[in-house]
Amino acid sequence: MDVILESCASYEEAERQLPQHLKRYEGLFWKNEKVWVKPNMLSARSPEEGVTTHPTIVRGVLRFLLDLGVKPVVSDSPGVGNVRKVAVACGISQVCQELAVPLIEMEEFVEKDGDVFKQLRLGDLIDRVDAVVNLPKLKTHGQMVLTMGVKNTFGCVLGLNKPAYHLRAKDYHLFADLLVDVHQLVKPVLTVMDGIDGMEGNGPSNGQKKRLGLLASCKNAYALDHAVAMRLHVSPDKVYTLARAKARGLIPEYKIHGNWRNSVKMPDTVGLTEIVKMPLWLQELTHHWARVPVFNTPKCIQCKICERHCPANAITVDKQHIDYKKCIRCYVCHELCPEDALMLKRRLWKAGGR
Ligand code: SF4
């Protein structure tokens, strides 16, 4: 399996590099094939914020597919807001209009069984396309450590179902298994990663943007994610999706093409003293020092996005209160807060939510 890790200094350069970069994948597609192009459209953030897949990457991939006679559509199920509003904010809607590519809002779901989790609710678009092209953004992630190709396909799950899945898989390893299940069901034929501007620290939306200078791709997202983690000097065993993929025998042998290397500051939630590696039953036995969300009240605009999306119903915005007996430390609140008004602080915590 070939993994391409190409250095790319800017999005202007990416525009020039993409046609040559993608040429090697021409044989994967055929004329009139319907392809779902799946960027990271986490929330309504501008391209400059480094949260969502940059429109330049989306444009380059769509042009490549259109030139092959493929019929692409673009869709995602954002964590907050509907896909049309999010696509306008992150510049992807404008690209779709420019190239006359449909932007699809998914409302219906289809249930599919994964190897570990049954009846996973994916957007019904999955049954209306011939193939998926996955366009992740390279970022740190408070819960999963890094978000890359495998994590990006979780956006194929309809938004309203996502909090329920966090509750269904409270243990981080189990949640990673769920992500791997979803990825196995979506099975993208190609993953093209936007790692030009990535994110470090407390990602995936409230960390610090960092110019990582990477344009990467592979037919296999497990191989791609593994190679990127290695070249970021992050042990793949620390990245939950990669640890579970390895345990399930899903990471193929691969060869890296390209000399790109870089580093990222890890999220505060990933530290030597963190207890996330403990199995959930052990976490439930006693209290531990752990990073939990804490309101930064002066920054909070009381939008209640965190309260609405908290899978454990642990948040009461009016009282600026989080019930740590219920909190499962999924960090969804931190991820979705548009104002970075939730800090991740160490508190004495015991696994709850039951
Ligand atoms: S903490 Fe963030 S998401 Fe929650 S109500 Fe305040 S601003 Fe909104």
Ligand code: SF4
């Ligand atoms: S309070 Fe935040 S971290 Fe805790 S369960 Fe709710 S969304 Fe997850």
